[in-house]
Amino acid sequence: MWDYTDKVLELFYDPKNQGAIEETSEPGVKVATGEIGSIACGDALRLHLKVEVESDKILDARFQTFGCTSAIASSSALTEMVKGLTLDEALKVSNKDIANYLGGLPEAKMHCSVMGQEALEAAIYNYRGIPLASHDDDDEGALVCSCFGISESKIRRAIVENNLTDAEQVTNYVKAGGGCGSCLANIDDIIKSVQQESAKSPLNGHSAKTTTDIASSKQRPLTNVQKIALIQKVLDEEVRPVLIADGGDVELYDVDGDRVKVLLQGACGSCSSSTATLKIAIEARLQDRVSKNLIVEAVEPSLR
Incomplete structure (x- = not known):
C-alpha cells in the first residue's frame, strides 16, 4: 500500500472542486479548459478555469480526472491553489508546488503532479488562443517511449525541472519506461546528456559547479x-x-x-x-x- 499523507487521503476521500464549469455567457467572464493524458495510459485530467477577463484572475477552478488516489488528490489540490491567482501567477505553479501542498507524494506517483502542471499550462494557453504547436514541444523530436507516447523533449524537461538522476525517477515523473522497458537505455543516455550539458562552461572558467x-x-x-x-x-x-x-x-x-x-x-x-x-x-x-x-x-x- 502506498504511504500517502493525510492531505492526500483527505482530498481523495473528499475532493474539492470536482466537476466541470459550463460556459454561461456571463459578461466579462470566460471559461478555459485544458486536457492532458489519456484513459488508455491510465491517467487523464481535464481542468476547467473560470477567468475574469479584465483582471486575468481565476475566479473558479474545477477538474475531471480518471486516475488513482494521487491523481485525484493532485487535481483537487491544484484547483485550490490557483483560485484567486492571475493567469501569470498560476503559470508559476510547478509540479513540486502541487506535491508540497499535499505534504509530499510517493515518488512513483509524482507523474500525477506533473499531469496537473501540464493541464494548467494547457488551459491557460488555450484561453489566450496560443496554438499548442507554439508552446508544446512534446511532439517535436524523437519519440522515446512508444508505450506512453513520451518524447525526448518531455523527458528532458522533467529531468531539468526536477533534478532527476536515473531512469526509475524519470518513469515516476512522466511514465516513460514504465511499459515494456525497451526505452530505459535511451532514457539513461538522455540523463547523461543533460548532465553533461549542465556541467559545460563553468562560470567565468574558475568554478566546476553547474x-x-x-x-x-x-x-x-x-x-x-x-x-x-x-x-x-x-x-x-x-x-x-x-x-x-x-x-x-x-x-x-x-x-x-x-x-x-x-x-x-x-x-x-x-x-x-x-x-x-x-x-x-x-x-x-x-x-x-x-x-x-x-x-x-x-x-x-x-x-x-
Missing part, C-alpha cells in the same frame, strides 16, 4: 556581479537557443535587484504570446536556475 549548484548554494550568496553573470549564462545557454529556433531572441537589458529587464526580439517581440514567453521560457527558467525571487520584465526597444 548553474544549479551555484544558484542553490546557501553558504555563498551570489554577489550582484555573479548574479548578472549567471543570468546571462542561463539566457545564452538555455533560453536563447529555444527562442532562436522559433524566430525570436532575447537580450539582457538590465538587472535591478531581483528585477530582470530584457528586450524581446524578432518573433518574440511582436507575437501575442510574448507574456507567456516572458513567464514560461524566461522567468521560470531563471527562477529555477538563479533565484526564486527574480521577476522578468520586457522593455520597449525605444528605451534602449
